[in-house]
Amino acid sequence: MLKTERLRIRRFHESDLEDFELLIRDKMSSKYAPYDIPWPVDNFGDILVCLINDDAWHAVELIEKSKVIGFVVASRTEDETIRDLGFTIHSAYQNKGYAYEASCAFMDYFIKECGIKKFTSGTADCNKPSVALLNKLGFTKVQSLETSFANDSQGNPITFLASIYERCLLYTSPS
Secondary structure, three states: OEEOOOEEEEOOOHHHHHHHHHHHHHHHOOOOHHHOOOOOOOOHHHHHHHHHOOOOEEEEEEHHHOEEEEEEEEEEOOOOOEEEEEEEEOHHHOOOOHHHHHHHHHHHHHHHHHOOOEEEEEEEOOOHHHHHHHHHOOOEEEEEEEEEEEEOOOOOEEEEEEEEEEEEOOOOOOO
16 A cells, blocks of 8 residues: 555555446546546446456545545556556546646556556547646657547547657656
8 A cells, every 4th residue: 555645545445336436437427538448337346356356456545535536557568667557536536636646656656666667658639637647747748649449329439639658767756
């Protein structure tokens, strides 16, 4: 478990089910949902069990409320020194610096404890909050592409411009 002034970053627990369901329903109702890999909005218990059993996924818990308000993930890649960073904070808790705080602590842990040398991440170009966060975390845009993760109501792909970002860590951590 990692702890910051306001947050606990920890593995998910079965007792997180209610908060997790609220988080994913909120994420999938966001205006940015069509630009992300869709999450199923049923079988939350099964999904949560998968996350509990995957050490890349961590809950972001607001200490003062003992409530899960988001997640951070450092997905494995083919290279064991590279992780792919992802993050989500419930919309009711956005614009308070929680994503930055959690991501810094999480990345710092993976740098110091796991020998990670590079993080990658991707986001839709129109997702200005995520782009701004990646820039603040020290990521650099390395590739632009057109992609699609979802279809519209007629079954046509929703295509959009996205970018891949990297943060190489030669001698410093994000904090």
